[in-house]
Amino acid sequence: MILEKKKAFNSFAAAKGLRSTRQRDIILDIFLSTHQHISVEELYLKVKSSNPGIGQATVYRTLKLFAESGLAREVLLHDGQTRYEHVVVGEHHDHLVCTGCNAIIEFEDETIENLQKDIALRHGFFIRSHKLEIYGLCAACRT
Amino acid sequence: MILEKKKAFNSFAAAKGLRSTRQRDIILDIFLSTHQHISVEELYLKVKSSNPGIGQATVYRTLKLFAESGLAREVLLHDGQTRYEHVVVGEHHDHLVCTGCNAIIEFEDETIENLQKDIALRHGFFIRSHKLEIYGLCAACRT
DNA sequence: ATGCTTTTGAAATTCATTTTCATTTACTAC
DNA sequence: GTAGTAAATGAAAATGAATTTCAAAAGCAT
Ligand SMILES: [Mn+2]
Ligand SMILES: [Mn+2]
Ligand SMILES: [Zn+2]
Ligand SMILES: [Zn+2]
Numbered sequence: 001m002i003l004e005k006k007k008a009f010n011s012f013a014a015a016k017g018l019r020s021t022r023q024r025d026i027i028l029d030i031f032l033s034t035h036q037h038i039s040v041e042e043l044y045l046k047v048k049s050s051n052p053g054i055g056q057a058t059v060y061r062t063l064k065l066f067a068e069s070g071l072a073r074e075v076l077l078h079d080g081q082t083r084y085e086h087v088v089v090g091e092h093h094d095h096l097v098c099t100g101c102n103a104i105i106e107f108e109d110e111t112i113e114n115l116q117k118d119i120a121l122r123h124g125f126f127i128r129s130h131k132l133e134i135y136g137l138c139a140a141c142r143t
Numbered sequence: 144m145i146l147e148k149k150k151a152f153n154s155f156a157a158a159k160g161l162r163s164t165r166q167r168d169i170i171l172d173i174f175l176s177t178h179q180h181i182s183v184e185e186l187y188l189k190v191k192s193s194n195p196g197i198g199q200a201t202v203y204r205t206l207k208l209f210a211e212s213g214l215a216r217e218v219l220l221h222d223g224q225t226r227y228e229h230v231v232v233g234e235h236h237d238h239l240v241c242t243g244c245n246a247i248i249e250f251e252d253e254t255i256e257n258l259q260k261d262i263a264l265r266h267g268f269f270i271r272s273h274k275l276e277i278y279g280l281c282a283a284c285r286t
Numbered sequence: 287a288t289g290c291t292t293t294t295g296a297a298a299t300t301c302a303t304t305t306t307c308a309t310t311t312a313c314t315a316c
Numbered sequence: 317g318t319a320g321t322a323a324a325t326g327a328a329a330a331t332g333a334a335t336t337t338c339a340a341a342a343g344c345a346t
């Protein structure tokens with residue numbers, strides 16, 4: 001699974017005429033070893049701890065490439081930091097975000113997805129992406 | 144309608160122990176004269192054109208107050224600028240955002256709203272707010 | 287190895303927003 | 317009205333995430 005993702009990214013990079021670099025390999029390995037909605041800064045710190053030479057700009061640039069390749073998805077919550085999560089092919093989910101403890105609960109709802117398509121259709125709108133976030137308090141934080 | 148909004152904001156301000164200032168009155172007047180999703184910078188420029196003395200920081204601060212008072216709603220789209228829209232009591236809508244021409248189409252969908260409540264319920268989650276944005280191309284921009 | 291091009295890292299820059307702080311202003315008590 | 321106070325303001329500085337710049341390093345085709 002991790003190997004396939006690496007292969008997939010390498011194919012993408014090859015198709016795009018990108019060179020293969022030590023930095024991108026390392027960042028990919030570390031990204032694949034993380035779970036859920038990691039911020040660029042968080043990932044940069046992880047990368048730096050084992051590879052002090054790798055710069056922040058490279059981490060920013062590389063994560064954008066991951067998103068472009070379809071490996072990762074940008075998640076912009078209300079905290080001013082761009083986060084990335086792993087993309088599971090053929091799967092989509094949205095987020096419940098706890099403003100108490102910053103927990104993120106993922107959910108899928110086929111009906112909502114379809115209703116969005118209906119709405120777009122009704123307005124002659126072509127959907128590229130969408131964002132559904134529910135903010136509030138998780139069970140633990142409701143006191 | 145505009146008068147009621149002013150009254151409502153004045154009540155809010157009074158209840159909060161805020162002083163009434165010329166600047167806030169002016170910014171409120173101008174905000175109420177605008178339509179749909181104005182950015183802070185846009186509003187600041189409008190304010191400045193008739194009242195050169197009013198500073199940007201005051202506009203930022205005042206719009207936050209409007210949102211807090213329930214008069215305005217913050218709308219954060221994917222362009223890095225905070226926008227504000229008028230709140231119509233008892234009404235809620237979400238947005239279709241055209242990445243071609245930046246048009247914003249508003250829509251309401253009671254079923255989606257209810258499904259969100261169901262999802263929250265299922266996770267023991269208390270909803271404070273939510274955000275549903277559909278990005279893509281409007282009818283005019285699909286070529 | 288050579289030459290060309292991409293990639294990188296450090297530092298500088300950008301841009302929206304927030305903060306700071308001295309000054310002005312609003313309100314309250316006399 | 318005046319004085320006293322606390323809040324509000326404006327200009328400028330600061331912040332912080334993200335991007336850009338640019339010289340040096342590295343990848344790749346020959
Ligand atoms: Mn997720
Ligand atoms: Mn709207
Ligand atoms: Zn929580
Ligand atoms: Zn459009």
